Amino acid sequence: MDGFVALYIFMLAAFTGYEVISRVPVILHTPLMSGSNFVHGVVLVGGMIALGQAETPLEQAIGFVAVLLGAANAAGGYVVTERMLAMFKSKEKK
Amino acid sequence: MAIKWLIDASYFVAAVLFILGLKGMSSPVSARKGIVWAGVGMVLATVVTFLTPGMNNFALMVLAIALGGAVAWISGKKVAMTDMPQMVAIYNGMGGGAAAAIAAVEFARGEMHGTVVTLLATLGALIGAVSFAGSVVAWAKLQGVMKSAFRLPAQNAVNIVLALAAVGLAAAIVLAPTIDPMLVVAFFILSLVLGTIITLPIGGADMPVVISLFNAFTGLAVGFEGFVMGIPALIIAGIVVGAAGTLLTQLMAKAMNRPISNILFVPMAAAGGGEAVEGEQKEIGAMDAAAVMRYASKVIIVPGYGMAVAGAQHKVWEMSELLEEAGVEVVFAIHPVAGRMPGHMNVLLAEAGVPYEKIFDLEEINGDFAQADVALVIGANDVVNPSARTDKSSPIYGMPILNADLAQNVIVVKRGKGTGYSGIENALFYKDNTRLLYGSAQQAIGEVIQHVKALSV
Numbered sequence: 247m248d249g250f251v252a253l254y255i256f257m258l259a260a261f262t263g264y265e266v267i268s269r270v271p272v273i274l275h276t277p278l279m280s281g282s283n284f285v286h287g288v289v290l291v292g293g294m295i296a297l298g299q300a301e302t303p304l305e306q307a308i309g310f311v312a313v314l315l316g317a318a319n320a321a322g323g324y325v326v327t328e329r330m331l332a333m334f335k336s337k338e339k340k
Numbered sequence: 341m342a343i344k345w346l347i348d349a350s351y352f353v354a355a356v357l358f359i360l361g362l363k364g365m366s367s368p369v370s371a372r373k374g375i376v377w378a379g380v381g382m383v384l385a386t387v388v389t390f391l392t393p394g395m396n397n398f399a400l401m402v403l404a405i406a407l408g409g410a411v412a413w414i415s416g417k418k419v420a421m422t423d424m425p426q427m428v429a430i431y432n433g434m435g436g437g438a439a440a441a442i443a444a445v446e447f448a449r450g451e452m453h454g455t456v457v458t459l460l461a462t463l464g465a466l467i468g469a470v471s472f473a474g475s476v477v478a479w480a481k482l483q484g485v486m487k488s489a490f491r492l493p494a495q496n497a498v499n500i501v502l503a504l505a506a507v508g509l510a511a512a513i514v515l516a517p518t519i520d521p522m523l524v525v526a527f528f529i530l531s532l533v534l535g536t537i538i539t540l541p542i543g544g545a546d547m548p549v550v551i552s553l554f555n556a557f558t559g560l561a562v563g564f565e566g567f568v569m570g571i572p573a574l575i576i577a578g579i580v581v582g583a584a585g586t587l588l589t590q591l592m593a594k595a596m597n598r599p600i601s602n603i604l605f606v607p608m609a610a611a612g613g614g615e616a617v618e619g620e621q622k623e624i625g626a627m628d629a630a631a632v633m634r635y636a637s638k639v640i641i642v643p644g645y646g647m648a649v650a651g652a653q654h655k656v657w658e659m660s661e662l663l664e665e666a667g668v669e670v671v672f673a674i675h676p677v678a679g680r681m682p683g684h685m686n687v688l689l690a691e692a693g694v695p696y697e698k699i700f701d702l703e704e705i706n707g708d709f710a711q712a713d714v715a716l717v718i719g720a721n722d723v724v725n726p727s728a729r730t731d732k733s734s735p736i737y738g739m740p741i742l743n744a745d746l747a748q749n750v751i752v753v754k755r756g757k758g759t760g761y762s763g764i765e766n767a768l769f770y771k772d773n774t775r776l777l778y779g780s781a782q783q784a785i786g787e788v789i790q791h792v793k794a795l796s797v
Contacts (some may be wrong), residue, residue, distance in 0.1 A: 249456060252567055252575065252784050255434050255572060255575050255576060255579075256563070256575065256579055257391060257475045257576065257579050259563070259576045259578075259579035259580045259583070260483045260579050260580075260582070260583040261583070262359060262408050262580050262583070263362075263575075263579065263580035263581060263582065263583030263584040263585075263587075264583045264584065264586075264587055264775050265558075266359065266363050266366065266580070266584060266596075267362070267366070267583075267584040267587050267588060268587060269366050269409075270365070270366040270713055271366075271497065271701070272676050272682055272683055272686075272701045272702075273368065273641070273674070273675075273686035273696060273699060273701065274365060274367075274368060274371060274594070274675070274683055274688055275588060275591070275632065275681065275682035275683035276384055276424065276425075276428075276679075276681045276682065276683035276684045276687075276689065277365060277375075277553075278365050278366075278584075278588065278683070278688070279428060279489045279509070279552055279555055279588055279681065279683075280364075280375065280424070281361070281362060281365045281375055281378065281431045282362065282555060282559065282580075282581045282585055282588075283428055283431055283435070283555050283617050284375070284378060284379075284382070285358045285361070285362065285378055285434050285559075285577050285581050285657055286432075286555075286558050286559045286577060286578055287382065287431075287435055287579045288354070288358070288381075288382060288564065288573060288574055288577045288578075288579070289436070289439050289442070289558075289562045289574065289578070290382075290386060290405070290573060291386060291389050291436045291562070291573065292438075292439070292442045292562070292565050292569045292571060292574050293404075293438050293442055293693040294386070294389045294392075294395075294401055294405075294565060295395070295405070295569055295571070296390060296441075296442045296445040296446065296569070297397050297400060297401055297445070297657055298368075298394075298395030298396060298397060298398075298401065298521045299394075299395065299396075299445075299449070299783065299785070300396070300397055300445060300448075300449075300791050301396075301449075302448070303647050305448045305449060305452075306397055306400060308441050308445045308448060309397070309399050309441070309445045309493075310403075310404050311404075311438075312438045312441035312442050312444075312445060313400075313401055313405060313408070313438075313623065314404040314405075314408040315402035315408060315434040315435070315437045315438035315441065316407040316408070316409060316411065316434070316435065316438035317405040317406075317407075317408035317412070317748070317791065318408035318411060318412035318431065318434045318753040319412070319432070319434045319435035319438060319664065320382055320386075320406070320409070320412075320681070321409040321410075321412040321413045321416070322413065322415065322416045322427070322430075322434070323428075323431050323432075323435075324378075324382070324416075324603060325412070325413050325416030325420045325451060326419065326428065326431070327375045327416055328372075328375050328376075328379075328425060328426065329417070330364075330421075330687050330690075331371045331374075331375055331479045331505075331761030332372060332689050333687065334371060334686075335684045337763060339611045
């Protein structure tokens, strides 16, 4: 990837992250921390590609750990976030 | 070629879904939809990755996903709401560990394309490994596996030396013409030690801020490794989380009046300190407390972590509903750091069935205390200590507090006469309009409920 294109992606993503969060009410901070924790679980995809290209047993072992940890990050992050958000109910809906 | 296009397009859609998901989580109304969107994005990205041309080890891949996913899914379903912070910490640590492991695979393959790629891989590995080790320590502390804070002599000097050594090794790896395995191994060990040593001396009260900081770290590490692997979806998701996590960390630190540098480098002031408080604590019985609230027109409840630990939130909500039936306006006031993370108390109240319209945060409610007949403080302490406004020598001076002391009557539910979690004397407990209702939150509120019922017949 072109170095400057990557730099632009970095910059725009950083502003996006900052803007998206800045309007979040305090009551959602914990689910949001958990939700953003889930989003970086996409590291799983990187782990899969790393493992997919692994050749020696050492590379395979480390790649396996990467996928294992990434999958746990994604699955766990989703479950706890979803559980927390499922509890936010409005009075009218009750 | 068509497959390549399908994969790239899917990653693009996933990145859009992640951002929309986070955006959705910015309002309680759309928050649930937000996480589902992000979840769809994750499944899409994972599934299309299997189609990537030229990949091997599919059996290992499926096994790792099934194993890691299942264990995390089940433990995530089971964890109690009060234990949520350490659960987030451990999942976050795993993400950091995954980012570091990706870099390790790339180092083992030994074919980095250019100095910039090697630099980003190394940086991502350093940050990811620190986040992994630190998050595990944070989890161990909050879970109670590891007891107290552990401070080395000359802790700050040790931190700095370790950090410099890690950065030095990273620089050596980047500058070396070929990748030296010994250097890489030493680098990873040092990064893990650094993460552990930084986190060890931090006390439980400061831990949420640290977890949030590590969350931002993991995001950055994922973003850097995304560049190394050439996957824009990873870069976007990682950097968005890195930026959002940094902002969230600042918000938390501000709410606690503890700059991040203080949390990392200065231990919490020793217990005590501040002016001695004159006067005595005046007791109230459950029957009188019930009467005061039953005939009030507005009651503001200030819940603290003590209430959640006692599991009393269901009883508190039951009492609120009874009072509302009797025509009393009942609302909840939540300090930004009530519970173990900002917003944690909201989750615990939501679990008990309290609708979010009844829950107000500090800025929204502080003006209302003067018009309230009763402020009911349950298991909260420092966040309602008026010394934070008035006593310059108090360790918590300057921290924003809920002005419960301005209400007509203050009722504090408290186990005993002690100073509580932080060891700081609370001037609120000695004020003329304050009454203390002794007992565990569960039992004390239970008694109040009985008396409110008796009054309403």
